[in-house]
Amino acid sequence: MNNRCGLCGNELTSIDTMLGENLLSDGNILCNKCLEKASIINEELLSDLHQFSIKDIENLVQNGAIIQEDKTEENTVENLPIVINSEQGLLTKDLYKKRLKEIKQQLDQLKANLSMFAKGEIKELPNILALDEKILAITDAQFVKTADAGILLVTPKRIISVSKAMFSLAKVHEYLNENILEVSFVKNFLSPIIKIHTTDKIVEFESFFNKDYAEDFYNFIKKIYNKEEPQKQSEEVKTVSSEAVFEQLEKLAQLKESGILTEDEFAEQKKRLLEKL
Ligand SMILES: [Zn+2]
Numbered sequence: 001m002n003n004r005c006g007l008c009g010n011e012l013t014s015i016d017t018m019l020g021e022n023l024l025s026d027g028n029i030l031c032n033k034c035l036e037k038a039s040i041i042n043e044e045l046l047s048d049l050h051q052f053s054i055k056d057i058e059n060l061v062q063n064g065a066i067i068q069e070d071k072t073e074e075n076t077v078e079n080l081p082i083v084i085n086s087e088q089g090l091l092t093k094d095l096y097k098k099r100l101k102e103i104k105q106q107l108d109q110l111k112a113n114l115s116m117f118a119k120g121e122i123k124e125l126p127n128i129l130a131l132d133e134k135i136l137a138i139t140d141a142q143f144v145k146t147a148d149a150g151i152l153l154v155t156p157k158r159i160i161s162v163s164k165a166m167f168s169l170a171k172v173h174e175y176l177n178e179n180i181l182e183v184s185f186v187k188n189f190l191s192p193i194i195k196i197h198t199t200d201k202i203v204e205f206e207s208f209f210n211k212d213y214a215e216d217f218y219n220f221i222k223k224i225y226n227k228e229e230p231q232k233q234s235e236e237v238k239t240v241s242s243e244a245v246f247e248q249l250e251k252l253a254q255l256k257e258s259g260i261l262t263e264d265e266f267a268e269q270k271k272r273l274l275e276k277l
Helices: 033-043 043-050 054-063 072-076 093-109 116-128 211-225 229-257 263-275
Strands: 137-143 149-154 158-165 171-176 178-185 193-198 202-206
Touching: 033 043, 033 054, 093 116, 116 149, 116 158, 137 158, 137 211, 149 171, 178 211, 193 211, 229 263
Parallel strands: none
Antiparallel strands: 137 149, 137 202, 149 158, 158 171, 178 193, 193 202
8 A cells, every 4th residue: 555645755644544535546645735735726626536546636736727826835834925816817728828938938038047947937927927917037046944946037016936846836925016125135155145125024035046147137126126326326426527527627728728738738638638537
């Protein structure tokens, strides 16, 4: 008799096997966690589980593009907002395919450099993004101090993190633009950290896959979310110094007029001053 869950491979507990309810048509047994997840996709499982084989369940879980956020599991991980796509509801199969194609084209255009492990998350995007919501930038990312590896992306209205382990539901978090105060970045030799400072918390993501690409992503979102004060300051400095240059030019012109500087000396000094602009 099997003592491991046919889907996740975890050791079965006595509760999983107690009543023999989790037995599949081919002798595999599901753990209660997997059964719960699969039955969210197809409620029929609960009453007729023994009619399904492990292949059926795998197909259901893998191709069940219609996977929505699992609230109960979420609370055990972190108390973060959950995206529920109430606006668009569930996509029809054709619309899902069309959207996935569009999204993949956007990723191509962005030259998205993602690990192969991001494939599962990308397949979730048609269900997460609004029909007209474009991806502006994307990177591999993982919630700091968790095993929730996935992707972090920015659209015109929000930053979204998606994390999906094999055979389980996607964990989706959104940070709406109006709630983001700023973003910051901690360089690190192995895995830099991208921080999103929201009105009520700071969320941190590590990027193990490609630290340069993660930094590019940060440089992009920083332009959107951070007020660029240092930039303004340097512009001010520049205007001040160009004013000084013009002042000196005027003095030079006077010196030439009064015959102190020759035409050539004046031209040379003028050239030097203008180079400072
Ligand atoms: Zn399981």
